[in-house]
Amino acid sequence: MEKRELPNSTLILVFGILSILGCCCYGVLGVVFGIIALVMSKRAIEIYNADPELYTGFQNVKTGRILAIIGLALSAISIIASIIGLVFFGGFDAWQDAMEEISRQYGG
Template sequence: MEETNSQFSNFEAQSQKLPNATTVLVLGILSIITCCCYGVLSLLLGGVGLYLAKKDTLNYQQNPQAYTNYDNLKIGKILCIIGIVLGVIYLLYMIWILSVIGLDALQNPQLIEERIREITGQ
């Protein structure tokens, strides 16, 4: 029994957390939350998160037994990718809105209504 406890405590001493796993997770969450900020902030946060995730993935692949929180890193990478995709979709939507309605109409509600009527044919 004593030998088992010493092996377990030895394993705990050797295993450590990946340095950027929590940061990648937070950046992924923020990337999804900020996708409606014209898409740009989401792309930036998701890109930084993926860059940090790549560095930690390389560390993990070199010595998988030394790290304990690889699941957080995988989840963070998935959230960063989702945030980037949502950011791109929203950015494309905003570009489409600006090309259809125009920048001048965004500050004039009556002009927006006129342009929407022209588009819909009413």
């Protein structure tokens, strides 16, 4: 019997990578891509475990799942750091005032 690729195995890997990159966007994109990758990998693992001889690409699923977990952890840290920064360092108004001051100094 011919082996075939696990459904969405490459997409799971891509979403795992995007979850790590998304942690730089205040963590929001990292959480979104990480959760999607985890849900998709859960389904792919169930399919693979039902008949392992039939599918290839399980390594992509495992790698994507690990990257998604790492991305979720980094995103959580980024979200917590953003909240702490806003609460303890003057909030949004202080940030906006600083940006206006920089804009005035540099003629923007």
